[in-house]
Amino acid sequence: MSDLSTRLSSRTAPYRAVLASRMRSQRSHRASFRVDLLSSVLVGVVELAEVTVLYLQVDRIGGLDLAAVLLVFAISDTGFSLADMVAGHCDTIPTYIRAGTLDVFYLRPQPLLLQLMTSDLQLRRLARASVGVAVLVVALVVNDLTWDAATIGLLALSLVCAPLTFAALFVWAAGAQFFLVDGAETTNAFVYGGRYAATQPATVWSRPLLVVFGFVFPMAFTAFLPVVTLLDLDGASRLGLPDWIGWTAPLAVVWAWALAALSWRLGVRHYQGGGG
């Protein structure tokens, strides 16, 4: 057992060293760090406003009321912020490719994806997640929840699955960047469009949107479907899905990561090097 833990600690040592250096470097520029923190929180607040303003106008949209949509927003936004912190900067690959610096990553004895993830881990993104967590607390109070094992289990499950699904989306996008060096906005359409979609009730979507953001990129599984199962709303049945569908969020994680792994593999294999 102690053998295993020493092995584990020696294997993770390089990552810990890199991460600690990132933390220190960000704390050293205090003024810009504060502006960054402030803007990160503001992003969250504006996104919350976009969603809630509409629900203040009418009682229900797509079967959700304001309280329910707060819960959907909280889970998807927390999930997206955490994933963004860990994997969001992976889509800077085109910058590395253009500058020819991606080749440097290949020379180091660490997996490429892990190096990319630890290359720009930013503390300010935690501030972004704090908006989601704050809304989550409010949402858990204002919704009429019976606190039993099923409620806690489903909440915990969705809070684990949402960041994993979004992280897979970032990795998928990073893999696609190898092909679309100049077309980053194409993947952004699905990454940021996916974030936007995840805060909406899937019941308002047209068929094609349901295919793209319900199943290909399983955004409906991050928050909407777990919430309608949790609150016992008719959202799932409106889509022709069973009411327990919220419990299948882990399947969405598996599917999303399969897609991400494929995209990343193809991308890395496609990359020919910057020459030099």
Place this chain on the structure above:
Amino acid sequence: MRDTGRVHWRLLVAGFRRQSTYRLAALGGLVANTTFGFLKVAILFAAVRAAGGELEGYDIGAVSAYVWISQAMLGSVNLNGRTDLAERIRTGDVAVDFLRPVDVQGAFVATEVGRSLFAFLPRGLPTLTIGVLVVGVPAPDDVAAYPLGAVSVLLAITVSATTVYLLATAGFWLVETRGLQVLYMIVSGFFAGLFLPIWFLPTWLYAVVSATPFPSMLMYPADILSGRVDGGGALLHVLVQAGWLVATVAAGQWLTRSGRRRLEVQGG
């Protein structure tokens, strides 16, 4: 006077041409604009239906027009605050711009407007076409909406350029304006009416929003072209836009002059 006009025209054409080399980027922009367009249509249609067919003066047709016109303009108005000029001020390269016999603000705005006008070809028109074909966008009742709308779009593009110019000139004092630019990006989209028509906002927030130049960059031309306002209302929108143009140009001139005195060239 005629010479300066010709220089600015050339810069405008150069901005237009430069943009035409990024074809894949333009296609990416089109995919992003239409994807968000469909998502916005879904939620706003549902909201209007939930309100009984009309919400703050918007019916289904008006919402569709708002979504697709604003998505089509998105590639042409600068709502992210990013400019080459900010970088040139940071590094001190802007000193070279001051040596040229062309007004720095005028040159920047002409190039920006050229770039923005080009964006209508690969991004704006196809986005609108997809919206018209797939979702359906009603035409405005009043034919005057077209010429007035065209003027309004041009004003929107120019106001967005003169406003991001102000943002960049903050660099004369702050040097690093990246944080400011991120703040700008967050506020401008929301205030310009990118996510929701600003008429949906609570009264107090609407009052704050209308005291900024942001609605002039997107909401007002969308209102005119969708036929939500016509006649006197449309004319008033255009006048407000023109007012913001004059104000931002004047502020830009003043900031450029005082910034030039502050300018410390890094190295060399």
